[in-house]
Amino acid sequence: MFKFDHIGIQTDDLENTVKWYKDFFSCEQNWTLAEFSDLTLKRLPSITQLVELQTGNFKFHIFDINSQHVAVPNNAIQYQHFCLQVSEKNQLEELKNRWFSLYESGFYKFKLNDPATDIVTDKDGVSSFYFYDVNGLEFEAMYKP
Numbered sequence: 001m002f003k004f005d006h007i008g009i010q011t012d013d014l015e016n017t018v019k020w021y022k023d024f025f026s027c028e029q030n031w032t033l034a035e036f037s038d039l040t041l042k043r044l045p046s047i048t049q050l051v052e053l054q055t056g057n058f059k060f061h062i063f064d065i066n067s068q069h070v071a072v073p074n075n076a077i078q079y080q081h082f083c084l085q086v087s088e089k090n091q092l093e094e095l096k097n098r099w100f101s102l103y104e105s106g107f108y109k110f111k112l113n114d115p116a117t118d119i120v121t122d123k124d125g126v127s128s129f130y131f132y133d134v135n136g137l138e139f140e141a142m143y144k145p
């Protein structure tokens with residue numbers, strides 16, 4: 001019945017976020033929007049721009065919030081992480097290397113200084129590592145044999 005469509009990512013630095021998502025996830029930009037429905041404006045009063053990015057069949061809706069950004073507390077009830085599955089095991093290592101090369105490039109502003117984790121493999125052979133985007137939102141990249 002359900003098919004995954006997109007994740008909404010809110011940020012106080014749209015340009016930084018769009019750049020990082022394009023470079024890290026190899027996203028293409030589908031469209032951008034600057035006029036919104038009454039419902040959207042009621043839900044997200046400070047939105048001024050929305051950008052849809054896509055990688056494979058995974059889409060992100062990146063939109064700006066005002067600069068009164070407050071980091072989400074660790075114990076807040078929220079979506080804690082999203083997991084993207086890769087098709088080849090070596091892609092995990094590639095992604096992890098890409099994460100560090102973008103982090104160390106100085107071209108992006110990261111809200112957290114936490115590095116990506118090591119790749120761990122469980123007893124069923126499922127491997128994964130965790131990393132933060134530029135806003136401090138957590139993702140998992142996973143390979144399932």
Ligand SMILES: [Fe+2]
Nearest residue numbers: 081082083140
């Ligand atoms: Fe997970």
